[in-house]
Amino acid sequence: MPEKKLKNKTVAFLVTDGFEQVELTQPWEAIKDAGATVKLVSIESGKVKGVHHEKQGDQFDVDAVVGDVSASDFDALVLPGGVFNPDALRMNEEAVDFVRDFFKQHKPVAAICHGPWTLIEAGVVEGRRVTSWPSLRTDLQNAGATWVDEQCVCDQGLVTSRNPDDLPAFCEKAIEEIAEGKHAAQVP
Template structure:
């Protein structure tokens, strides 16, 4: 992949404590290697705690608090999973508004594993074909999504995948969608 494919693109990675570390690091490294500027956004400043399934991982420095930035500051959004991370994000009004604004601005959004929980709260899955960790299927269907069990699904700039095993396909599609830019049908 070309180092300049995403030059002049800035991508937000929205997480809080309890995110699945590999879902952040692999997608972060791939997007950065494609030439994008990457920023870690969270609901609090300082550091955020990664996890490896149910065990603590590393801590990562937060670049910006979600209340201090806007979707207009970025070209795309990535939502790593982990159980605790999206559960905390979806009850934070600033985080939900931040996610919703990417859809209002027709910008690419990517979510993996449990990440789509936050998309439900943002009202962004109705009528969309998505995938996720299997335990989110009922929540996504109840929110109006067409849930499928596939490695990577893209619906008008919304990229979703099921788990860390899907990261190679997820990262490739995320980069492709960010390179394409806005998606006319991506509205909430």
């Protein structure tokens, strides 16, 4: 039986329609298998729909609406990518505030692919070393981040990766950071 490094931890996965499905499901299973309770948080109740690149994916039940929960309810946050998902999230004030609050509370955050778009809107990437899908490089640099082309980057509890090929490293590092808990330098 695998070690339950994340026993007694609760992790929020923030998505809306158009998230890259494997960027939700693979970290979800890995973090759950490590012992955490996982919750799907979205901007509306009901179901959210994933994608497999440009093809339609499956529907997933939303556990909580972002306006009804707080970063205080969770130990960490995961931001899957997909183009439409983070673009919609960054236009939702409650979602952006939710993300920002994880940084204010020094909690681990993991974002993959286009997920860092929401981090830019939350104003939490300045002075950080990050990676992402290559098309976000200029956006992240303009927001004050140092962008690098590496499969997984960790900067004071912020874990970022480029794409689904990086998921094994992303999941491993996210679990490690969530297990460590709060990071004193994890500030907005």
